[in-house]
Amino acid sequence: AQSVTQLGSHVSVSEGALVLLRCNYSSSVPPYLFWYVQYPNQGLQLLLKYTSAATLVKGINGFEAEFKKSETSFHLTKPSAHMSDAAEYFCAVRGGGTSYGKLTFGQGTILTVHP
């Protein structure tokens, strides 16, 4: 079965500081991993996805994530936070077995950016 754990339900950083949002996964098959962002009262927008082509994945808005199989991690980073990055972030893994359509999400991490 697939599962995702996001460490830290709330992360607070200062504008210009490094953003690090943690995600660990469990998967019975080679994982396909995704990071989504959700702004208040909106749907989810894809930031980036790992599909086994490269372990360091670059996404939109300056975000990137590194797939580390030995650590079963897929942490999201951004070198310099901007006020507009304040949102909720979700890590997800694509389903296994016959359930290839299903995304399993972590609990989410709310990012707050202080001036």
Add this chain to the structure above:
Amino acid sequence: NAGVMQNPRHLVRRRGQEARLRCSPMKGHSHVYWYRQLPEEGLKFMVYLQKENIIDESGMPKERFSAEFPKEGPSILRIQQVVRGDSAAYFCASSPRVGAWTDTQYFGPGTRLTVL
């Protein structure tokens, strides 16, 4: 290219009524997924459909909930005899016809259901 459309955006129902949530996928997409976001919880998968077929309904509650994606028209998530615990945001996503593991699922803005 319009994104995934959901309507209504907000829906209020009294206990025992029926709720119908609609989802129009992106143009060219024939795979639709429904997810539910309960207060203080993450998103949970409910059902995966292709045109006229339910592919995976492992996340659907056994009673009162049903989903369809007809040959013509939007996908419908139907909740009969709603209860207060059904209050949540319901999100629809779609992906292209290929339906591969690496396909991105594009999400709609959601329908926020409130049961009084």
